[in-house]
Amino acid sequence: PVPADAALRGHVITFRGNPFLMPSDAALVDEPDGLVIVQAGRITHVGPYGQTVAHLPPGLGVTDYRGCLISAGFVDTHVHYPQLPMIAAYGEQLLEWLERYTFPTERRFADAAYATAIARQFLSELLRGGTTTAAVYCTVHPQSVDAFFAESTRLGTRMVAGKVLMDRNAPDYLRDTAQQGHDESLALIERWHGKNRQHYAVTPRFAPTSTPAQLEAAGSLLARDDTLFMQTHLAENRAEVDWVAELFPESRSYLDVYDRAGLVRPRSVMGHAIHIDEHDMQRCHATGCALAHCPTSNLFLGSGTFRLFDALSPTRLVRTGLGTDVGAGTSLSHLQSMNEAYKIAQTAGHTLHPVQAFWLATAGGAQALHLDDVIGTVAPGMDADLCILDPKATPLQALRVQMCDSTADLMFTLMMLGDDRSIRATYVAGRLLHDRDMETGL
Ligand code: GUN
Ligand code: ZN
The missing domain is CATH 2.30.40.10 (Urease, subunit C, domain 1)
Structure with missing residues (x-):
């Protein structure tokens, strides 16, 4: 364009x-x-x-x-384009919601034509909501990434996206291997990263669906290039946090699982980060990694309430943006994210000022993605x-x-x-x- x-x-x-x-x-x-x-x-x-x-x-x-x-x-720092058709799926919390609704929906993105159709509708919906940049999860299928970046390139939007990596604890039809995930990601990086306003994010879904070998492979991809992004989920739900502690007994915390693999760095975006401690907040502050606060999703899945004013404490500011997290989020409109963020802050006795909310949705999101020199x-x-x-x-x-x-x-x-x-x-x-x-x- x-x-x-x-x-x-x-x-x-x-x-x-x-x-x-x-x-x-x-x-x-x-x-x-x-x-x-x-x-x-x-x-x-x-x-x-x-x-x-x-x-x-x-x-x-x-x-x-x-x-x-x-x-x-607006800048949406965490969203899943393939989950657009399953927005508002009834009745479950995170782990059951993934099994029952998310994985079967993501399976359809093996079909490149379907991926293109949904990518097109997703980008059109984002723009209807005033969002011009997003950090976007595709699926495990490389063609889902090609479809997304091709549509974004056609529109000229600045987007961050990547192929989901998952080599365990997922259905056969959605699993890659550590080697395959690495090689497919590398090919996508070479095809899209830094071209026509498109940015690549290495995207391990979350710790439970990647082996330590896959997390290491993700770290080795990132080590090649400082301008690459990384996105994943962190400490969203209590049962998930307990599962991660069982799977990675040697790690001090959930964040530490990612840290050991070299995934905690500038341009890394951690979705949710509800159940994390002060040590982890300090680590995010020190490394320049960012948190994506996803209010409509956290309320919809009953995951818990993000400590926004703790993350943004002036004594050790953590880069923080707003994410819709559709399909767990119930709206692509960041006005709706701000609405629910206000209510979540209220439950913790904080008052989210509208100037703070709009900053989070624009300049704060751009800073979280280290893109504030061009957008926000x-x-x-x-x-x-x-x-x-x-x-x-x-x-x-x-x-x-x-x-x-x-x-x-x-x-x-x-x-x-x-x-x-x-x-x-x-x-x-x-x-x-x-x-x-x-x-x-x-
Ligand atoms: N954790 C792992 N995968 C997902 C996902 O697709 N959505 C949300 N909200 N959390 C996740
Ligand atoms: Zn998510």
């Missing part, structure tokens, strides 16, 4: 700092009548309309989004991956907005009441790829 030029007028919100480390009004850039100018897919100017309009290139029309917020596109904020030099949020998407929201006396309260109504209907439009590298009120036909 050709990176585009664009000029968007509206209420710009973005970040100049981390609101877990400073007051929210110091962290937030709030430009009620702003203009964002994009040239060749990158943001060149952002500022008050009156002062910025002088920089408008001749012939470039301004799209008027007054009444809407202009934000960086609205600023000159950044990729023009943007979402346009309509605070009055429904009659009820229009009523509630009449009570708003601050930008923060407007953001709060969006995160508590909003969903894909709130996304007026989504831009990827300056191109309009989703328009709520128009069929763009990807």
